[in-house]
Amino acid sequence: MRRVAPDRLTGAVLPMAVWALHFVAIYSLSGLACGQGWLRTQHGGLETVSLLQMAVTLAAWSWLSWWGWRSWRCGRVLQAGDGGDDGRGRFLARLSLSLSAIAALAVLFTALPLPMLPPCAP
Amino acid sequence: MSAWPPFDHDRERAALARLWDNRPGLWGQLTAVNHSTIGLRYIATGLAFLLIGGMLAMFIRLQLAWPGLQVLDPQRYNQFVTMHGTTMMFLFAVPIMEGFAMYLLPKMLGSRDLPFPRVSAFGYWCYLFGGLFLYSSFLFGEVPDAGWFMYVPLTGATFSPGLGVDFWLIGVTFAEIAAVTAAVELIVAILITRAPGMSIQKMPLFAWYVLVTAFMIAFGFPPLILASVLLEIERAFGFVFFEVARGGDPLLWQHLFWLFGHPEVYIIFLPAAGVVSMIVQTFARRPMVGYSAIVLAVVTTGFLSFGLWVHHMFAVGIPLLALSFFSAASMAVAIPTGVQVFAWIATLWAGRPWMRAPMLHIMGFFIVFVLGGLTGVMLALVPFDWQAHDTHFVVAHLHYVLIGGLMFPMFAGLYYWLPLVSGRAPSKVLSRAGFWMVFIGFNLTFLPMHLTGLLGLPRRVYTYAPELGVHWLNLLSTAAGFLFAFGIVAILVDIALFFRHGRRTEANPWQAGTLEWALPWPVPMYNFASMPVVDNRDPLWMRPQIAGESARMGGLLGGPVPAHREVLGTGVLTAEPEQVIRVSSSTPLPLFAALAIAALLACFIAKQYLLSAAMLLPLLGVFAVWLWTTGDHHAPVRLPAGPALELPSQAASRNAPGWWALVISLLIDGSLFASLVFAYFYLWLGAPVWPPTGGMGGWGGPAVALALLIAAGAAVHAGVRGNRRGHGVRLRLGLAAGAALGAGFLAVHVQVLRQIVAAPSTHAYDSVVWMLAGFHGVHVAIGVLIAAFVWARSRRGHVDAVRALEPRIVDAFWRYAVGQGIVAWLVIHAFPRAL
Numbered sequence: 040m041r042r043v044a045p046d047r048l049t050g051a052v053l054p055m056a057v058w059a060l061h062f063v064a065i066y067s068l069s070g071l072a073c074g075q076g077w078l079r080t081q082h083g084g085l086e087t088v089s090l091l092q093m094a095v096t097l098a099a100w101s102w103l104s105w106w107g108w109r110s111w112r113c114g115r116v117l118q119a120g121d122g123g124d125d126g127r128g129r130f131l132a133r134l135s136l137s138l139s140a141i142a143a144l145a146v147l148f149t150a151l152p153l154p155m156l157p158p159c160a161p
Numbered sequence: 162m163s164a165w166p167p168f169d170h171d172r173e174r175a176a177l178a179r180l181w182d183n184r185p186g187l188w189g190q191l192t193a194v195n196h197s198t199i200g201l202r203y204i205a206t207g208l209a210f211l212l213i214g215g216m217l218a219m220f221i222r223l224q225l226a227w228p229g230l231q232v233l234d235p236q237r238y239n240q241f242v243t244m245h246g247t248t249m250m251f252l253f254a255v256p257i258m259e260g261f262a263m264y265l266l267p268k269m270l271g272s273r274d275l276p277f278p279r280v281s282a283f284g285y286w287c288y289l290f291g292g293l294f295l296y297s298s299f300l301f302g303e304v305p306d307a308g309w310f311m312y313v314p315l316t317g318a319t320f321s322p323g324l325g326v327d328f329w330l331i332g333v334t335f336a337e338i339a340a341v342t343a344a345v346e347l348i349v350a351i352l353i354t355r356a357p358g359m360s361i362q363k364m365p366l367f368a369w370y371v372l373v374t375a376f377m378i379a380f381g382f383p384p385l386i387l388a389s390v391l392l393e394i395e396r397a398f399g400f401v402f403f404e405v406a407r408g409g410d411p412l413l414w415q416h417l418f419w420l421f422g423h424p425e426v427y428i429i430f431l432p433a434a435g436v437v438s439m440i441v442q443t444f445a446r447r448p449m450v451g452y453s454a455i456v457l458a459v460v461t462t463g464f465l466s467f468g469l470w471v472h473h474m475f476a477v478g479i480p481l482l483a484l485s486f487f488s489a490a491s492m493a494v495a496i497p498t499g500v501q502v503f504a505w506i507a508t509l510w511a512g513r514p515w516m517r518a519p520m521l522h523i524m525g526f527f528i529v530f531v532l533g534g535l536t537g538v539m540l541a542l543v544p545f546d547w548q549a550h551d552t553h554f555v556v557a558h559l560h561y562v563l564i565g566g567l568m569f570p571m572f573a574g575l576y577y578w579l580p581l582v583s584g585r586a587p588s589k590v591l592s593r594a595g596f597w598m599v600f601i602g603f604n605l606t607f608l609p610m611h612l613t614g615l616l617g618l619p620r621r622v623y624t625y626a627p628e629l630g631v632h633w634l635n636l637l638s639t640a641a642g643f644l645f646a647f648g649i650v651a652i653l654v655d656i657a658l659f660f661r662h663g664r665r666t667e668a669n670p671w672q673a674g675t676l677e678w679a680l681p682w683p684v685p686m687y688n689f690a691s692m693p694v695v696d697n698r699d700p701l702w703m704r705p706q707i708a709g710e711s712a713r714m715g716g717l718l719g720g721p722v723p724a725h726r727e728v729l730g731t732g733v734l735t736a737e738p739e740q741v742i743r744v745s746s747s748t749p750l751p752l753f754a755a756l757a758i759a760a761l762l763a764c765f766i767a768k769q770y771l772l773s774a775a776m777l778l779p780l781l782g783v784f785a786v787w788l789w790t791t792g793d794h795h796a797p798v799r800l801p802a803g804p805a806l807e808l809p810s811q812a813a814s815r816n817a818p819g820w821w822a823l824v825i826s827l828l829i830d831g832s833l834f835a836s837l838v839f840a841y842f843y844l845w846l847g848a849p850v851w852p853p854t855g856g857m858g859g860w861g862g863p864a865v866a867l868a869l870l871i872a873a874g875a876a877v878h879a880g881v882r883g884n885r886r887g888h889g890v891r892l893r894l895g896l897a898a899g900a901a902l903g904a905g906f907l908a909v910h911v912q913v914l915r916q917i918v919a920a921p922s923t924h925a926y927d928s929v930v931w932m933l934a935g936f937h938g939v940h941v942a943i944g945v946l947i948a949a950f951v952w953a954r955s956r957r958g959h960v961d962a963v964r965a966l967e968p969r970i971v972d973a974f975w976r977y978a979v980g981q982g983i984v985a986w987l988v989i990h991a992f993p994r995a996l
Binding site for chain 2: 047048052055056058059062065066069070071073074075124125126127130131133134137138141144145148149151152153156157158159160161
């Protein structure tokens with residue numbers, strides 16, 4: 040049996056775990072830049088650290104979109120065939136889809152200031 | 162389905178009652194482990210601490226009633242403020258909600274008990290003794306006085322040389338054992354002991370709330386436990402983590418504290434919101450509108466609340482961009498909270514609401530909590546926070562959130578479920594009078610504080626200048642504070658009275674839909690004679706006869722009564738019957754274990770460190786007996802579970818409670834370890850040179866140590882594989898080899914570290930490296946002890962290829978210990994070399 044899929048409990052909450060990973064990643068990158076002075080070179084008006092943080096954001100967004108799409112498909116398949124599970128899989132797939140959407144929003148919301156604020160200004 | 166073989170139902174039901182009842186007398190109370198007893202005990206103790214914490218608050222209010230008063234001298238004021246916050250957060254809010262969950266969940270989920278009754282009792286004793294430990298500081302005149310968040314450097318040995326801080330760190334950590342054990346207990350209970358048919362999408366919402374809360378405890382409490390341990394070690398043994406002169410960083414404390422402290426707010430709020438969800442649907446007399454949306458909101462809150470901690474630190478000088486991440490998450494978390502509020506309103510709107518005592522408090526909750534949430538969004542904005550930081554505005558906000566988010570739902574819950582416990586109804590007059598006194602008193606106490614705060618009244622200061630012009634508002638707060646306190650006393654008196662003198666109620670007086678209301682009164686200690694089988698979210702609304710069915714013998718687990726207490730284990734998602742879990746009966750072991758810990762900590766605070774270490778022996782002894790006698794190790798592989806139904810015992814089941822307890826415990830432990838790794842990197846970030854002395858030596862020693870550790874894990878794993886094929890000897894050989902290699906690793910690694918790291922008191926680097934290695938070393942030592950235990954169990958024939966739970970546990974633990982060791986090794990040995 041697949042252990043991590045949108046119609047299982049772990050898979051359904053995975054999008055929020057990705058939000059958390061994204062959060063830790065961009066905050067840690069800020070720490071490296073401001074605490075140790077790493078990744079401070081400029082590229083077209085932005086510092087390396089900001090570009091990296093944006094790349095992480097893009098990666099998180101891509102994964103969340105893919106997972107959301109997978110959850111949606113999973114829910115459709117389960118809706119088409121009854122599945123014999125009393126709607127359980129559909130419930131979890133729907134939960135997974137909604138959590139993907141919320142996580143994607145939260146990732147975007149968190150990352151919104153990245154192009155607007157310098158990484159280490161107090 | 163054919164029936165059980167014929168048996169005398171009345172006689173067996175009497176036997177079931179005897180099996181589940183606590184023993185008589187005081188000894189019976191001391192040895193009780195049943196969830197009903199323990200849950201009520203948590204609630205009663207929590208209410209006692211509420212009164213104590215409330216009394217402290219009254220003194221604070223008296224002191225602040227007018228400028229220049231001398232009700233409390235400045236030091237006493239600091240002590241009372243500290244103890245008020247600490248009591249309310251750690252000894253009232255968290256434990257009382259655990260009490261609700263422990264008492265209610267098995268009944269609501271259709272089970273007979275929680276899966277680890279001894280752990281429930283142990284947690285309770287730790288909570289009680291931890292609380293008493295903290296309050297014993299009054300006897301010694303060493304009361305903690307550095308604020309409930311214990312900021313360093315104020316709490317370091319230089320500025321707080323007395324024992325007050327030690328009483329706080331040790332007492333609170335002792336009491337936190339209860340939160341952590343409750344988290345394991347509740348997660349496992351919700352995952353694998355639900356009534357047959359109660360698949361995951363049919364769980365009562367309260368179970369969802371508690372499930373998410375318990376996971377939050379699992380990830381949220383370890384940072385504080387670690388921080389407390391670090392600070393205590395710094396104070397007791399001269400290690401360095403927070404002292405700037407030797408490479409430490411006081412902000413590390415704030416990060417670790419608030420990594421716990423913010424999720425803590427939701428750890429308190431979510432179970433209370435679960436209570437609200439249950440009450441709202443009962444009194445709206447219709448199922449909850451948006452069940453899925455609420456589940457979604459609860460899961461989202463559980464995660465997002467971990468991204469808020471720095472909003473308590475907006476004023477400490479962190480770069481703006483980083484602050485904006487936390488500001489965003491702080492605003493975002495209002496969205497799932499809003500979703501829940503709208504779902505509750507929609508449910509009431511769509512239903513035919515019934516205004517009774519519990520609903521009054523729900524209405525109070527709506528108004529107060531929403532106001533607190535709104536000021537929360539204001540404080541999430543960095544520029545506003547800079548203005549209001551450390552003023553009474555924040556005091557007002559946090560009391561609106563916590564009293565709105567916890568106390569009103571808690572009173573609603575008490576009124577709602579007490580007829581189940583007492584079989585009686587509350588008095589209409591007193592319950593309404595109590596509510597209105599609390600509601601009006603609360604608002605008049607705290608609403609003015611928004612204003613006094615904005616006018617500049619600082620928090621935690623024992624008096625203020627008359628020129629500030631806030632004395633009338635403060636006097637109003639104090640007067641209203643007393644009204645508030647009278648209201649709480651009135652409610653508690655009402656509750657106490659209706660236990661004895663209330664009007665008798667019929668079963669299910671609120672006509673609720675969930676399973677706890679299927680129980681007869683007085684509620685039998687075994688809850689259900691036969692396990693209820695459910696097929697929807699509100700079983701009692703859809704099929705009222707379920708009450709009668711589950712009260713009769715003859716169904717699942719309703720056959721001739723065995724010699725051990727049994728709980729039905731069901732599938733995580735499907736809730737199909739999977740196993741028969743034999744749980745422990747009354748025993749003094751949890752009490753003894755908690756007493757041993759209390760003795761150990763008492764010796765520690767008295768600075769009798771050798772004696773304290775010696776107390777580990779009785780503690781380990783009690784735990785060994787505990788483990789050896791837990792459940793029923795003589796249970797056959799398959800046990801009768803119902804008419805013509807046999808199921809595996811837990812020792813032979815894939816989803817055994819012990820297995821899940823291990824998984825959750827390792828999550829908690831992993832969070833503790835991650836906090837320590839975070840501390841390492843945080844200290845590195847602020848250090849100009851790392852390691853401060855430069856050299857790291859050769860790779861040879863570290864490589865040998867790592868090889869020994871991996872070999873230990875591999876030996877245990879090979880032994881466990883042998884057991885799977887039925888070779889008990891190979892299991893024992895593997896365990897013995899693993900234990901020997903593990904001990905070898907410890908010896909070699911200590912030698913290696915002594916060559917490359919200085920004494921811990923030299924620099925924060927040395928302290929954190931020794932701490933990291935020591936933390937992992939303790940795990941290897943525990944792995945050796947577990948291996949010895951399973952070795953003995955295999956030797957005595959309690960373990961084989963089918964009853965493979967214990968080998969699976971030792972294998973998984975060692976895999977975790979090796980994994981943790983590899984990470985620690987990379988951090989200690991590889992990272993500084995790579996710099």
